[in-house]
Amino acid sequence: MRRWLITGAGSGIGRAVAELAGEVGDAVAIVGRRELAATARAVEEAGGTAVPIQADLAAADGPDAVASAAAEGLGGVDVLVNSAALHVGGRLASLSDDDYRAVLEIGLVSPFRLIRAVAAGMEAGGAVVNIGAVVGLRGFPGDSPYGSAKGGLAGLTKVLGVELAPQGITVNLIVPGFTDTEMTEGVDDVAKERIVHSIPLRRTAAAVEIARVVHWVAQTPYMTGAVIPVDGGLMAGFGTH
Numbered sequence: 001m002r003r004w005l006i007t008g009a010g011s012g013i014g015r016a017v018a019e020l021a022g023e024v025g026d027a028v029a030i031v032g033r034r035e036l037a038a039t040a041r042a043v044e045e046a047g048g049t050a051v052p053i054q055a056d057l058a059a060a061d062g063p064d065a066v067a068s069a070a071a072e073g074l075g076g077v078d079v080l081v082n083s084a085a086l087h088v089g090g091r092l093a094s095l096s097d098d099d100y101r102a103v104l105e106i107g108l109v110s111p112f113r114l115i116r117a118v119a120a121g122m123e124a125g126g127a128v129v130n131i132g133a134v135v136g137l138r139g140f141p142g143d144s145p146y147g148s149a150k151g152g153l154a155g156l157t158k159v160l161g162v163e164l165a166p167q168g169i170t171v172n173l174i175v176p177g178f179t180d181t182e183m184t185e186g187v188d189d190v191a192k193e194r195i196v197h198s199i200p201l202r203r204t205a206a207a208v209e210i211a212r213v214v215h216w217v218a219q220t221p222y223m224t225g226a227v228i229p230v231d232g233g234l235m236a237g238f239g240t241h
């Protein structure tokens, strides 16, 4: 039985990771600002144990308080999944300092703080799985805050993959392509069709397809500092096929 701490677990990819952990009887601390009863129920119905932690990761003590609550509720953390993210789009001139800082706070600073807090008590064999994005590794106009956060997360993953290796802790980055979740539900049909056309596999992903790779990476001890695309071939191509 492994003990998971999953941010963004109230929806989308984070929730799918939590449900899969439930299916193998694992214990999961699920984190989000929203009411988490539905995710907790899904994890427990699947066969696992859920510890809901309703918290805002942007709060001054957010990540540290979440890490303490998870360690206390689970008796320790074996796998940390940083899935929470904030997306604020817009061209450079339209973005405020606050927009930029808010996206970095959730997408980059909070993972850094959570890894620091969790790694301090993690045993050898522990795993950190960060969730990146294609726009962190490829330029996409109108995405400078989100692209910066995700690009930074790739750097953080590589540094800590090396730095935490002597402790036996792996740190990897999954890079999803376009995935059907709350984050993408506002994309209109025309834009979505254009996006699907640019994906070699010609479809978007279901959250569970990304979650399965998160699980696989979290139990792969000889992989660390790696950047793993799960993107239907998006990054392998040139965007026109």
Ligand SMILES: NC(=O)c1ccc[n+]([C@@H]2O[C@H](COP(=O)([O-])OP(=O)(O)OC[C@H]3O[C@@H](n4cnc5c(N)ncnc54)[C@H](OP(=O)(O)O)[C@@H]3O)[C@@H](O)[C@H]2O)c1
Pocket (backbone or CB within 6 Å): 007, 008, 009, 010, 011, 012, 013, 014, 031, 032, 033, 034, 035, 055, 056, 057, 058, 082, 083, 084, 085, 086, 106, 131, 132, 133, 134, 175, 176, 177, 178, 179, 180, 181, 182, 183, 184
């Ligand atoms: N969907 C895609 O196409 C796609 C593509 C590439 C990468 N990703 C990445 O995949 C990860 C999961 O996203 P998703 O697609 O599953 O979208 P999602 O359903 O919108 O999940 C994002 C989660 O972040 C949490 N969150 C945001 N601000 C927070 C805060 N201040 N404190 C605590 N939690 C906060 C939200 O929970 P609350 O609202 O409950 O706080 C939400 O559950 C993200 O890192 C995203 O960047 C997604």
